[in-house]
Amino acid sequence: MNKQKNLRTVSIFEQYLMMTVGIVLMVMGFYYFIIPADLVTGGVTGIGLVINKLSNIKISYIVFAFNILLLFVGLFMLGKKTFYKSIYGSLMFPIILFLFEQFGPALDTEGDYVIAVTFGGVLLGLGFGLVIKYGGTSGGTDIPVKILNKKFKLPISWSIYISDGLIILFGVIVFYEQYGINAGLYAILTVYISGVVADQVVMGRISKKAVQIITDKPNEIKEAIYETIHRGVTLVNIEGGYSKQSKTMLITVITKKEYFVLKNIVATIDESAFVYVTSATEIHGDFVIEESE
Numbered sequence: 001m002n003k004q005k006n007l008r009t010v011s012i013f014e015q016y017l018m019m020t021v022g023i024v025l026m027v028m029g030f031y032y033f034i035i036p037a038d039l040v041t042g043g044v045t046g047i048g049l050v051i052n053k054l055s056n057i058k059i060s061y062i063v064f065a066f067n068i069l070l071l072f073v074g075l076f077m078l079g080k081k082t083f084y085k086s087i088y089g090s091l092m093f094p095i096i097l098f099l100f101e102q103f104g105p106a107l108d109t110e111g112d113y114v115i116a117v118t119f120g121g122v123l124l125g126l127g128f129g130l131v132i133k134y135g136g137t138s139g140g141t142d143i144p145v146k147i148l149n150k151k152f153k154l155p156i157s158w159s160i161y162i163s164d165g166l167i168i169l170f171g172v173i174v175f176y177e178q179y180g181i182n183a184g185l186y187a188i189l190t191v192y193i194s195g196v197v198a199d200q201v202v203m204g205r206i207s208k209k210a211v212q213i214i215t216d217k218p219n220e221i222k223e224a225i226y227e228t229i230h231r232g233v234t235l236v237n238i239e240g241g242y243s244k245q246s247k248t249m250l251i252t253v254i255t256k257k258e259y260f261v262l263k264n265i266v267a268t269i270d271e272s273a274f275v276y277v278t279s280a281t282e283i284h285g286d287f288v289i290e291e292s293e
Contacts, residue, residue, distance in 0.1 A: 010264060015134045016088070022130030023092050026138070029123030029194075031100045032107045035059065037116035038179065039187045040171025041124075041194075042164025044070070044140035045097075046187075050174050060098035067094060067139050074143040078150065089131060090139030113186045121190040125197025133202045135260050141167075164191060202256045208280040210253050213266055214238070215273040218248035224265045225250075229258045253280050 030045055038053070040046040048062035067090040075083040131138055141163045148159035168191075172184035215221055222233045234251040254262055259277075266273050 010134065010260075015136075018134040019088065019131050019136040020092065022127040022134070022136070023089060023096055023138075025123050025127030025130065027093065027096045027100055027127075029120045029127065031097065031104055033116040033120030033123070034190065036107075037113060037120070037186070038171075038175055038183055039113075039116060039120065039190055040168055040175070040183070041187045041190050042141070042167045043138075045093075046164075046167040046171060050171055053174065058098070058101055060094045060101055063097060063140070064091075064094035067091070070140060070143045074146070077147050078143070086137050086139045086143060089137050093138065093140070113182070117186050117190045117193065121193030122197050124190070125194035126201060128194065129198035129201025132198065132257055133260055135264075199256065202259070208253060208255055209259060209277045210251065210280045211259075211262060211275065211277050213250040213252075213273055213275050214247055215250065215266070215270045216247065217270045217273075218250055220269045221250060221266060221273070224269060225252060225262065228265060229254065229261050231258070 033039075034041055034045075035049055038049065040049055044063050044066045045059065047066060048059040051057060051062050052059045071083060071086060071090050074086060128138060145159040145163050148154045148162065154162070168184055168187050171187065172181060175183050213221060218235055222235065225231055225233050231252050231254055236249045236251065238247050238249050239245070240247060252262075263275075266275055
């Protein structure tokens with residue numbers, strides 16, 4: 001007889017451990033592949049790479065300084081919640097990058113763009129996916145992306161395109177005499193690969209999921225979903241085919257970044273709840289695609 005597998009909450013230790021593993025993977029992608037190939041892939045690290053080439057200041061120092069600046073910009077423009085959510089990734093990334101700069105063994109890829117794009121993109125995607133999956137953020141340009149979304153009502157996706165696009169363009173201009181436009185094109189390909197891999201790590205190819213929850217505590221879970229991830233919930237009265245017991249099923253649609261939060265909500269309130277998730281390949285109606293604050 002198969003043993004029932006109940007939902008479980010993720011401990012704070014496990015959450016931060018996996019976020020740290022994700023940050024280490026991201027740093028490895030940058031340190032061993034992206035930086036040696038001079039690929040400006042967007043984000044604060046891309047800015048750091050360009051300034052490093054112009055000034056020889058360590059990239060970790062530049063990333064640390066920009067992240068601190070952006071943290072306080074986020075504090076004043078987005079509030080304390082975003083500040084606290086972003087602080088761990090914003091500080092740990094440059095610290096781990098500094099340790100690699102000081103003690104990391106060299107890896108000579110001879111400036112091979114194919115190797116840099118492939119392995120760098122995969123490592124970045126794996127790392128970023130883990131950070132997002134366990135409820136974290138990489139800090140850095142995540143903050144201006146949220147500001148563009150909040151202040152100018154730009155969708156998150158367009159905010160990311162604008163932010164990273166400007167940084168990649170900056171890199172192309174700086175490195176044009178050395179690499180021409182090739183570095184920019186490879187950088188775009190790296191961003192694409194890392195995005196695909198990150199999506200797979202978090203919860204598969206489809207970024208939106210329809211979640212159905214059968215529980216004895218529908219009102220508690222419904223209120224927690226409203227308050228935490230601000231998604232609508234539909235309640236359906238059902239009857240067990242075998243037990244004949246009346247139950248309530250909750251239906252909601254979420255983004256990939258909200259799945260970790262929802263899973264923990266359900267596990268905390270009713271660990272014996274029956275939950276199943278399906279890919280929402282097409283959605284019509286009032287569904288706002290933006291990150292939960």
